[in-house]
Amino acid sequence: MADAWTIVPDLHADIDRARRLLDLGDPNVPQAFLGDFIDASQDASHPDDAAVLALVRRQVAQGAVAVMGNHELNAILYHRTGVDGVALRSHNEKNKAQHRSFVRRFGTATPEALDWTRWFLDLPLWLDLGGLRLVHACWSQPDIDLIAARRPDGRLAEEDLPEIAAEQSAFARAVNNLVTGPELPLPEGHGFHDAHGQERHRVRIAWWRSSARTWRDAALSVPRPEELPQGLVPRSDEVAFYPKDAPPVFMGHYKMQGAPRLEGPVTACLDYPESGCVYGWRGERRLHSDNLRVLD
Template sequence: MEVRRFEGFDLIGDIHGCGLSLRMLLARLGYSKKNGTYFHPRRQVIFLGDIVDRGPHIREALHIVRDMVDAGHAQIVMGNHEYNLLCYCTPSRTPDTQPYLREHTQRHRRILQETLQQLDPYPQDKRDFLQWMKEMPLFLEMEDFRVVHACWHQALIDEFKEMLGGNQINDDFLYRSAIPDTFEWVLMDRLLRGTHLKLPNDEVMVSRDGFKRRFFRTKFWAVQPQFFIDVAFQPDPLPEHIARTPLSEDNRRDLVHYAETEKPLFIGHYWCEGEPRPVSDNIACLDYSAVKYGKLVAYRYDYETKLRADKFVWVDVRAEITRPQ
């Protein structure tokens, strides 16, 4: 019988530069510092990506996480914000037409500005972190559970593993992923940003972060959905007339389904609200908008096959920040 190396895992959602909240959450989970690095004698953390952007302590959070990973006290998967930063800072192979893999538009700069401002004064740190991000796994397949930032798509993952032999990208893959509609682009979009549907009739909605969007994020675990509202999974509600729009056959072909019989799956990315709980019996989303004064959330996984609401642990960012000292 296999001897498990850890008694359990603590999966932590999107940090987005909330370094103080991360320290508080690790302490709440029973981690303490040993030789300057957080550790637990019997458990291991798995970070779900999106360590960077938006928050006030991005560099500190990166050091905490990378030190834990390097010491074997944690693992991590890449988030879309690490990928965006990597592409933004990587010169393309066609500099005359596109200087960087991600265009330096005002919108892209705005999303990344906190990270760039905090890392640019430390160029060696910035280089080291970018190299580390490129080496981050895209997904983790354990015997008992799975981890990915936004969406587990088995067919794409199988093709990726056959192509690269593991769960990490290389330079060629990174460059190709910047070309729309290639396999590399599709895989990174699906695993790191999830599934989405286009709003009908070319409609546009303005999200809470001020962006005009023609697509909305969707569940990849909905059972027999009938209407748009049955698959919507984002903090911005759909307009009522759109919410009650029946799903077309084309819509259904664009959806992905993670069956209830699959291993437990842990994801981040989706800006959930309210009291943390599983989104299905075998899926837990751990992104509760910490950087927007929500919650920095962990799930204490002890190899259960049905995920439970009482296994969530969190720091309420607004309450902790405003609490009198």
């Protein structure tokens, strides 16, 4: 296994961005991709799921590694049916909109769509590369241990999919947590309004902030933190905060705002849609901001 990696965040069918991000890395160092290769945002000018997927699969064949994102898992379910003939992921308007660029290019449950989603099943949910960890949304050791008891290499099998789609079992919840991240219910009587003005009563938790104690310190994706209660976040089995002495871990998924930055000495989210960055890891146990490379 390589002792140096260029870590690349979510690409979302943007081939120009993908090439620019890869150009930030050392050409002699393999890439480590954090998932979410597909499904362009609605304001993307030239989405190209096929080009991004071809690029990533080519790099993986040449020594790169990649983990599965929630968009890959969603696609796997979208293009398969259960024993009742109903799609494992609903084809409702919300899901159609999210998956539009992929379907426009490959169709629904076509041979090409099924070929790509079979390749998605080759992507592990997490990777521990020896001194470096990769996951799309959340490194939760209890969930990883639960999944690994059935799937030691972190790769899902076709027979797991109906269970994951039903979202009822501990296994399904563990899979979902790794690719979408943890949420907690707010105390009764409390809520907040998201970026679209919708009132919510569950909040994303920054599992990498091991020293966070209050709702306002631990919450993510809350436009007006003052809407949150001022009290302490209760300890919960739903959130495994990342230990400060654990190996460095990288994630994408969270659409962070502002200038790219490290979240802590051993944690980094690289998903900054408005700017873009990669991290050049060289074996360090404590992350250095000098190794964070940002697009001009």
